[in-house]
Amino acid sequence: MRCALVGRPNCGKSTLFNQVAGYKAETGNFHGTTVTFTASKVRVTGTVLDLVDLPGAYTLSGASPAEREAQRYLDQEPVDVIVGVLDASHLSQSLELGLELLQMDKPVVLALNMLDEAARLGLHINGAGLAEKLGVPVLPLVASKGRGVRNLFVAALDAAKNGQPVNHRYGRDLRTPHERHAAGAELAEAFVRQGERHLNWRDRLDDALLHPVWGYAVLLLILYIFFQTVYGLGSVLETPLLAALEALTAKVAAPFGEGTFWSQLVIGTMQGVTGGVAIVMPYLLPFLLGLGLLEDIGYLPRVAFLMDAMMHRIGLHGKAIVPFILGYGCNVPAVMSTRTLEEPRDRFMAAALATLVPCAARLSVVFGLVAFYLGPVAAMGLYAFNLFVIALTGRVLTRLMPEDTPGLILEIPPYRVPTVRNVFNKAWFRVREFVVEAWPALIAGSAVLAVLNFVNAARYIDLAVRPLTWILGLPAEVGLPLIFGILRKELSLVMLGQALGTMDFGSVLNTVQLFTYSVFVVFYVPCLATLMVLRRELGNKGMLWISGLTVVVALAAALVSRLVLSLIVLAQSA
Amino acid sequence: MRLIETEQNTWVQVTGVKGGRGLQEKLIQYGFFIGDRVRVLRRAPLGGPLLIEVSGREMALGRGVAERIEVESLP
Numbered sequence: 332m333r334c335a336l337v338g339r340p341n342c343g344k345s346t347l348f349n350q351v352a353g354y355k356a357e358t359g360n361f362h363g364t365t366v367t368f369t370a371s372k373v374r375v376t377g378t379v380l381d382l383v384d385l386p387g388a389y390t391l392s393g394a395s396p397a398e399r400e401a402q403r404y405l406d407q408e409p410v411d412v413i414v415g416v417l418d419a420s421h422l423s424q425s426l427e428l429g430l431e432l433l434q435m436d437k438p439v440v441l442a443l444n445m446l447d448e449a450a451r452l453g454l455h456i457n458g459a460g461l462a463e464k465l466g467v468p469v470l471p472l473v474a475s476k477g478r479g480v481r482n483l484f485v486a487a488l489d490a491a492k493n494g495q496p497v498n499h500r501y502g503r504d505l506r507t508p509h510e511r512h513a514a515g516a517e518l519a520e521a522f523v524r525q526g527e528r529h530l531n532w533r534d535r536l537d538d539a540l541l542h543p544v545w546g547y548a549v550l551l552l553i554l555y556i557f558f559q560t561v562y563g564l565g566s567v568l569e570t571p572l573l574a575a576l577e578a579l580t581a582k583v584a585a586p587f588g589e590g591t592f593w594s595q596l597v598i599g600t601m602q603g604v605t606g607g608v609a610i611v612m613p614y615l616l617p618f619l620l621g622l623g624l625l626e627d628i629g630y631l632p633r634v635a636f637l638m639d640a641m642m643h644r645i646g647l648h649g650k651a652i653v654p655f656i657l658g659y660g661c662n663v664p665a666v667m668s669t670r671t672l673e674e675p676r677d678r679f680m681a682a683a684l685a686t687l688v689p690c691a692a693r694l695s696v697v698f699g700l701v702a703f704y705l706g707p708v709a710a711m712g713l714y715a716f717n718l719f720v721i722a723l724t725g726r727v728l729t730r731l732m733p734e735d736t737p738g739l740i741l742e743i744p745p746y747r748v749p750t751v752r753n754v755f756n757k758a759w760f761r762v763r764e765f766v767v768e769a770w771p772a773l774i775a776g777s778a779v780l781a782v783l784n785f786v787n788a789a790r791y792i793d794l795a796v797r798p799l800t801w802i803l804g805l806p807a808e809v810g811l812p813l814i815f816g817i818l819r820k821e822l823s824l825v826m827l828g829q830a831l832g833t834m835d836f837g838s839v840l841n842t843v844q845l846f847t848y849s850v851f852v853v854f855y856v857p858c859l860a861t862l863m864v865l866r867r868e869l870g871n872k873g874m875l876w877i878s879g880l881t882v883v884v885a886l887a888a889a890l891v892s893r894l895v896l897s898l899i900v901l902a903q904s905a
Numbered sequence: 906m907r908l909i910e911t912e913q914n915t916w917v918q919v920t921g922v923k924g925g926r927g928l929q930e931k932l933i934q935y936g937f938f939i940g941d942r943v944r945v946l947r948r949a950p951l952g953g954p955l956l957i958e959v960s961g962r963e964m965a966l967g968r969g970v971a972e973r974i975e976v977e978s979l980p
Contacts, residue, residue, distance in 0.1 A: 742935060
């Protein structure tokens with residue numbers, strides 16, 4: 332028995348899915364978070380239901396990738412019952428998609444979700460009357476609080492088992508979006524009564540948050556608090572975790588003697604484990620929790636509104652701000668989120684620029700090398716330099732691929748009180764991606780590196796990339812970590828330590844070298860996982876173009892920093 | 906009159922969308938139809954987008970989009 336959830340973006344479809352499936356779908360108060368469908372098995376009164384959460388669609392005849400995916404799924408896959416999730420607080424528009432569902436020859440059950448939000452707006456909806464008029468069951472639902480979920484699936488199961496006469500359904504003759512628009516308005520007129528609207532803080536919030544001056548001040552403040560908290564929490568967690576794991580590594584490696592093949596292998600493997608647990612997780616987890624919170628509240632579309640003008644300067648529009656913010660956590664979800672952009676050219680641009688954003692893994696390089704040895708000001712400088720290079724790359728790319736879309740069209744949803752469950756589920760979903768996909772590669776990469784070190788293969792790799800390391804003024808030994816950094820960027824520090832034979836980098840690299848190495852690592856080819864997603868989203872050609880682009884950008888940026896820093900050092904010593 | 910030229914918080918009616926069917930269809934997908942009543946709630950500074958209200962929902966429209974939307978004032 333297969334049940335498909337269909338609904339407009341922001342209707343609470345994924346929230347509903349999470350209520351029953353748990354830890355599976357990503358939900359967010361930003362349109363198009365669910366870019367591909369997610370499936371889960373759910374048990375309803377003894378029957379197992381295959382529940383599929385389709386991407387949010389405004390219409391089934393739409394052209395965005397998410398809409399096409401929803402359309403394709405309903406047309407081609409064996410679906411036994413469709414659950415249409417309607418936003419009760421915007422019934423007229425929700426019904427436009429609902430009416431499209433009624434034209435399919437499949438059992439349909441409609442859910443009136445967000446009834447609490449509707450009540451807040453003073454809307455009273457006659458669900459029974461609507462059900463009678465439409466000829467399908469209409470059930471009340473507050474998915475965020477889990478109310479009405481069970482009854483909805485019982486009704487869906489019932490419809491799937493017993494079938495549903497489709498001839499008596501309302502609106503089977505509506506063909507164009509205009510006709511459905513008019514019919515939706517008519518139905519809302521008939522079955523929704525507007526009572527008194529309770530104005531509260533949420534209605535006033537935008538006066539401050541979208542204010543032409545205060546809006547930006549608040550945005551800066553929010554981002555400052557956000558990153559301050561993330562990095563603060565991260566560094567608090569990192570130190571004891573690192574100490575504990577290093578002690579553990581010493582203990583585990585001890586029985587194998589010193590300098591033997593097995594002890595090197597064990598130490599290498601454990602360094603991979605340590606990298607994941609102690610270096611990446613402490614930053615990634617708070618970052619994802621914070622981002623989930625901003626997403627759930629509904630702040631991200633406001634950021635898109637505020638940043639639209641700025642993003643146009645680099646040839647994109649406001650919606651592309653999300654891949655950028657996500658990029659600071661991990662480039663993988665950042666590249667995935669470019670799917671919410673309609674134009675292929677915008678998707679390519681946003682993906683290319685988002686991969687230049689230093690993710691949490693590269694952050695460990697910036698912190699471990701630049702902040703630790705050269706101080707926080709240098710680290711901030713690197714971030715500012717990074718932004719500048721991204722903007723410059725954006726401008727150059729825009730010259731090559733002019734912007735041809737008229738601009739931003741984006742729904743700004745009402746603010747919602749985030750639910751702890753939603754925020755945690757989403758963070759868990761994204762962390763799981765790291766644990767399942769990236770961490771094993773990190774561990775394996777670290778082990779392979781240890782073996783290569785033991786058999787002295789490093790010499791040949793270092794020799795092969797010597798032209799690159801030479802032009803950047805770096806010691807030959809960093810060639811290996813540079814090449815293997817593509818496997819996982821967070822390995823860069825660990826590998827650099829292995830290659831140089833010490834974790835005290837300040838003793839073997841000078842200021843200019845530390846900074847130049849960091850700049851190159853921050854910009855050049857994104858990690859293996861990001862390359863995989865790039866290929867999935869943009870094809871082989873797109874992936875290769877972006878990889879090539881990042882190497883060129885990284886080389887140019889590293890050379891410029893080498894030059895400028897050498898001059899500064901020279902001037903200081905003179 | 907174009908949407909971009911309307912006064913803040915004044916309701917107007919959409920009469921047309923210039924610049925090809927593509928934009929019009931895209932707007933329809935977001936629930937913005939010719940004939941709808943809309944008003945501009947806010948304007949982002951420095952050539953940023955407009956925040957508009959249409960059938961009880963809020964939408965952000967870039968300047969380029971708002972320039973192509975024809976409206977007329979309501980009596």
